[in-house]
Amino acid sequence: MIQKAKTCGLYHHQIMGCSYPKIAIVTVQDIIENGGRLNVPLSLEVLKSAQRKTHEENELVIFANAMNEAV
Numbered sequence: 260m261i262q263k264a265k266t267c268g269l270y271h272h273q274i275m276g277c278s279y280p281k282i283a284i285v286t287v288q289d290i291i292e293n294g295g296r297l298n299v300p301l302s303l304e305v306l307k308s309a310q311r312k313t314h315e316e317n318e319l320v321i322f323a324n325a326m327n328e329a330v
Contacts, residue, residue, distance in 0.1 A: 260284060 264282040271278045279298055289295035 261284050264284050265280065267281045269278040270281050283297050285295045285297055
């Protein structure tokens, strides 16, 4: 199964300039015994583009949910 996954090729992350397997298999045994991990791309641009909610927006959502439950 692992050999079959390796035949699926690589994904090249242009921003990070790295290549990653398209399919990676890590077993629980490998995680426990060898500290195995999935090597997944993560870039600062993804984190920067995530939209933040302000404290006020969160309070409005909580208030609206409470009002709906009260009705």
